[in-house]
Amino acid sequence: MDKSGGGSSGGVQRKEDAGGGRVAASVGEGSKTSGPEPTVNSQRVFKKSSPNNKVTLYVSSRDLVVREEGVDSLQGVVLVDPDYVQDRKVYGQVTLTFRYGREDEEVMGLKFCNEAIMALGQLYPPHPHATPRTLTPLQEALLRRLGANAYAFTLHVTPLAPPSVQLVPAKEYNGAPIGTSYEMRAYVADRPDEKPHRRSSVRMGLRVVQRAPRRWRKVLGVDGALLPSVGENGEQGEGNAEGVPPGIHSKAEKAFLLRSEGRVELEAWLDRGVFAHGENINVRVAVRNRSSRTVRRIKVLVVQHVDVCMFSNGKFKNVVASERSSEGCPLHPGATLLKTYPLRPTRGATKNWIALQDTLGATAAGACLASTVEGDEDEDRNNVFAIYVSYYVKVKAVMGGAMGGALAVKLPFSLVQPEDDDEDEDDEDRQPEPSSSEDKAAGGTETPAVVPTEEGDGGGTSLT
Structure with missing residues (x-):
């Protein structure tokens, strides 16, 4: 393992997602080593490569949380092959797909779905007039590990983006999901409005979710705390200082x-x-x-x-x-x-x-x-x-x-x-696996990506 790994190794547990063969990697806290070396933690990363392996996308989370100030920004890193891209550019966008009808009822070119772009940006090369932004510890670790052809990006999703909801009809249905769904698209093109080629594009599913603030956890009974109750006469409560x-x-x-x-x-x-x-x-x-x-x-x-x-x-x-x-x-x-x-x-x-x-x-x-x-x-x-x-x-x-x-x-x-931290994985279920920066997915599927980050750099936190 490289220097950022601190000489320690963490166990990996793979989680298979039924959507498109996608896999996430969850890595526990690394063990302490003797001497002055810092404790090493690892974060979960979602990785997806294009079918020709020329563009690879890394994001820390596929859930964008709706907060009072707006929707979380999508932060990640894109790895490109400059010899393949040459004078072209790599664009990234967050797309909303709203399907309002059954796919098996679409006939004669009629489509029961609409699409809207919720965020759009140029990922490579970095836009000369882009505002410099502070990188997250995960982005810094990815850039150190992936080398000079990796570029960090941040896509700001419009606050008008509605939360993801899937509608299921009463009758049996096995077609495309009905409702609101999101995906991140990274593609090679000369213009942002150009139709991307499938072999040089990456598509990764996302969700926009509303969650209760973390300060409500005890009131929601997540930590096993006693819950407030009404009095014997049924008087309505007055809430509390946490705004519940x-x-x-x-x-x-x-x-x-x-x-x-x-x-x-x-x-x-x-x-x-x-x-x-x-x-x-x-x-x-x-x-x-x-x-x-x-x-x-x-x-x-x-x-x-x-x-x-x-x-x-x-x-x-x-x-x-x-x-x-x-x-x-x-x-x-x-x-x-x-x-x-x-x-x-x-x-x-x-x-x-x-x-x-x-x-x-x-x-x-x-x-x-x-x-x-x-x-x-x-x-x-x-x-x-x-x-x-x-x-x-x-x-x-x-x-x-x-x-x-x-x-x-x-x-x-x-x-x-x-809104909670990532669930801790059982040590007995973890399987050690060597990590390599040269791993690439064949056929455009996601593969585990384990990124160690030093504790002194603020790493090891679980992003939601």
């Missing part, structure tokens, strides 16, 4: 035609307004029957609502968790029911299209539900490429009698993916 949304409370009552028949009161609470994927949502329900009617049963549903902005009728919803309980029912006049219903939103059989997380070209069979996607309150949702996803809990009390009817309340909440 407080608990959700809703109350409704139903009065009947004759005042002498009384009324039925229904209250429901959520201890928080934000939940992580895989968490149970504890819905606390209180029913007070102050009427002469009977409450037959209670229904608690978690509903996913999807709004495809391109179409005026592109709104649909699906039940992703449900609980129909007759425990404590029928609720006779003068009785009160207080019960907590645990629900976990999961993908199941649906009658409408359902929104899932983008799988970067892999099959959607194991994909989880899409996170909440919200637009700015000041906007009129005029982004035609956006797919907004929201969730709410619906609690329904069904009355008895010929004209009993039902009473319902809704509790909106957000389903998010916590």
Whole structure:
């Protein structure tokens, strides 16, 4: 290993991505060596080569996180063969593909997809008027390792880029993913608008994601911390100093035609307004029957609502968790029911299209539900490429009698993916592998790229 490796070696665990045969490499912390040599850490790198191996792309992450100040920039390094490029240039762009129809229904040249460029830049040679930017520790390590033909780049994605959402129809479908997807393209051309040749171009799938801030991890229960809860009387929480949304409370009552028949009161609470994927949502329900009617049963549903902005009728919803309980029912006049219903939103059989997380070209069979996607309150949702996803809990009390009817309340909440560091890999699963700067992928597939960085240079951090 070269000098930057500090003479230590780390184990490598390969992760196979079903989309296009792509492989990522995850390398653990290197062992300390005797003497004054610093501790060496390694970072995960995604590498993709063109079919002719003349252009190779290295990026630290394929997830671009939407933050308050905008979308994360795409930072990486491109390795070129100057003898092949000669007087031409290498351009890079981030492309949004919005597919709004099934691929198997495209006939007579009709395409149910649109494309838009979210970022565009010249990667090689460096533009003479480009603003100098500070390199990341990973970029510095790659430049030292790959040599003089490697060039660092930064592509700034427009803040109008909507998060990635994959729509799955109710009927079986095996075509191109429907919804919003992104990819990074690096190609050799004389002009940026020139159609690239397949053999000299690189295409790597990306995702634009919304995640909960890292400061919410304890509140989301990721670290096993105690969760805030509403009081015995169901008062709504006031939030906390971390800016986490407080608990959700809703109350409704139903009065009947004759005042002498009384009324039925229904209250429901959520201890928080934000939940992580895989968490149970504890819905606390209180029913007070102050009427002469009977409450037959209670229904608690978690509903996913999807709004495809391109179409005026592109709104649909699906039940992703449900609980129909007759425990404590029928609720006779003068009785009160207080019960907590645990629900976990999961993908199941649906009658409408359902929104899932983008799988970067892999099959959607194991994909989880899409996170909440919200637009700015000041906007009129005029982004035609956006797919907004929201969730709410619906609690329904069904009355008895010929004209009993039902009473319902809704509790909106957000389903998010916590922003977390890369998961630690088990040492027993790691396999040692020699690394070489001359490794190149055949046929345009990604290969493991292990980049050691010195701790003194700020390396070893996991980029998201």
